[in-house]
Amino acid sequence: MKVELQNVLPGEIEKRSFELIEKELTRELDPIQKPIIKRVIHTTADFSYQDSLCFSEQVVEKAMEAIKNGAVIITDTNMAKAGVNKKALQDFGGKVHCFMAEDDVAKEAKEHGTTRAVASMNKAAREYPNAIFAIGNAPTALIRLYELIKEEKINPALVIGVPVGFVNVVESKELIMTADIPYIVARGRKGGSNVAASICNALLYMAQGRKLV
Amino acid sequence: MKVELQNVLPGEIEKRSFELIEKELTRELDPIQKPIIKRVIHTTADFSYQDSLCFSEQVVEKAMEAIKNGAVIITDTNMAKAGVNKKALQDFGGKVHCFMAEDDVAKEAKEHGTTRAVASMNKAAREYPNAIFAIGNAPTALIRLYELIKEEKINPALVIGVPVGFVNVVESKELIMTADIPYIVARGRKGGSNVAASICNALLYMAQGRKLV
Numbered sequence: 001m002k003v004e005l006q007n008v009l010p011g012e013i014e015k016r017s018f019e020l021i022e023k024e025l026t027r028e029l030d031p032i033q034k035p036i037i038k039r040v041i042h043t044t045a046d047f048s049y050q051d052s053l054c055f056s057e058q059v060v061e062k063a064m065e066a067i068k069n070g071a072v073i074i075t076d077t078n079m080a081k082a083g084v085n086k087k088a089l090q091d092f093g094g095k096v097h098c099f100m101a102e103d104d105v106a107k108e109a110k111e112h113g114t115t116r117a118v119a120s121m122n123k124a125a126r127e128y129p130n131a132i133f134a135i136g137n138a139p140t141a142l143i144r145l146y147e148l149i150k151e152e153k154i155n156p157a158l159v160i161g162v163p164v165g166f167v168n169v170v171e172s173k174e175l176i177m178t179a180d181i182p183y184i185v186a187r188g189r190k191g192g193s194n195v196a197a198s199i200c201n202a203l204l205y206m207a208q209g210r211k212l213v
Numbered sequence: 214m215k216v217e218l219q220n221v222l223p224g225e226i227e228k229r230s231f232e233l234i235e236k237e238l239t240r241e242l243d244p245i246q247k248p249i250i251k252r253v254i255h256t257t258a259d260f261s262y263q264d265s266l267c268f269s270e271q272v273v274e275k276a277m278e279a280i281k282n283g284a285v286i287i288t289d290t291n292m293a294k295a296g297v298n299k300k301a302l303q304d305f306g307g308k309v310h311c312f313m314a315e316d317d318v319a320k321e322a323k324e325h326g327t328t329r330a331v332a333s334m335n336k337a338a339r340e341y342p343n344a345i346f347a348i349g350n351a352p353t354a355l356i357r358l359y360e361l362i363k364e365e366k367i368n369p370a371l372v373i374g375v376p377v378g379f380v381n382v383v384e385s386k387e388l389i390m391t392a393d394i395p396y397i398v399a400r401g402r403k404g405g406s407n408v409a410a411s412i413c414n415a416l417l418y419m420a421q422g423r424k425l426v
Contacts (some may be wrong), residue, residue: 003388005381010328013380020379043377044405045401115223115226164258165258166233167229168218168219171218191258192256192257192405192407197292
């Protein structure tokens with residue numbers, strides 16, 4: 001079989017990709033949400049995110065303000081942390097943390113018979129109650145955030161709720177959308193650390209004023 | 214809206230998830246490929262991987278042997294590297310490397326007008342010509358691997374070809390499947406760093422003899 005490669009310059013690949021995504025969109029998107037939805041499609045090649053991504057009122061404006069004020073991002077996996085563009089984040093004085101692999105978190109989870117994701121959210125709540133929380137893996141983390149909000153222990157600048165999977169994933173996302181906080185949620189089973197990171201990066205690039213499409 | 218959470222113990226979530234995946238499979242899977250396909254579905258909640266994952270002959274057996282012999286894993290993103298289970302890898306004396314963010318790679322890419330992904334594969338080829346290459350992002354990395362194989366500069370133990378996207382992604386995967394090496398490839402546009410890491414982890418757990426389902 002003969003495989004024909006397209007001749008695209010390295011610097012042009014992302015631009016060409018976004019043009020192709022634009023062409024294949026099947027619905028009209030809110031202009032301020034569009035760069036985020038397109039970046040998630042760019043990350044996943046999955047156009048179902050056109051329909052599944054849910055945005056609370058004015059969440060993009062609020063998230064960009066938080067980023068410009070140097071907001072800290074908390075992730076529930078080191079994969080998501082690795083995917084966040086650190087250079088862009090540093091431009092605004094922000095940092096990204098993931099506590100999942102830390103010894104005190106493992107210890108707390110064991111003592112309380114809970115997940116490390118829950119224990120890592122408890123630690124984040126103590127240290128960064130107003131952070132951007134980007135949850136791409138553990139529904140238990142998202143459920144714990146809901147409880148922490150209700151207990152008035154945190155007041156997140158934004159919750160990115162995109163865990164992936166089969167047990168309490170759908171439910172955890174519906175739950176967080178009932179809390180009165182800014183959210184971006186991928187309704188349904190799909191999501192992932194890559195999706196969480198790409199939503200962070202879309203917001204960072206928008207805050208930078210970078211042209212995406 | 215009232216959200217009803219399922220009461221599942223932390224240690225049971227993965228098990229329950231794999232049971233649900235098993236129930237929703239729509240085709241008969243090769244028993245030796247099945248743990249890999251199910252773990253990718255677990256990572257993505259996307260059942261299309263049942264149809265898109267392609268395996269070269271006896272690739273799982275070959276990959277497990279390489280892992281048991283302490284194979285090095287090379288990834289094309291730090292996200293994929295972050296997602297590989299390091300504890301499991303260390304059990305076999307293996308390591309995972311990603312050269313994408315290194316200064317000499319950026320320098321080589323700039324000098325040669327290529328992508329950092331290509332330069333990072335060149336570096337990997339010099340240092341680990343018999344590695345497992347797990348490509349979850351850059352089609353240019355996969356195309357470069359094909360060339361390096363043809364130039365007899367590398368002889369990979371396995372190529373995991375699961376870049377995601379819109380420009381040369383489909384083509385790069387078709388290309389690598391024409392090289393005479395062990396491969397696991399997600400045909401089409403879909404894939405990702407999370408998929409690359411989950412295939413590595415499925416192989417690691419199989420090599421450990423861990424019961425997955």
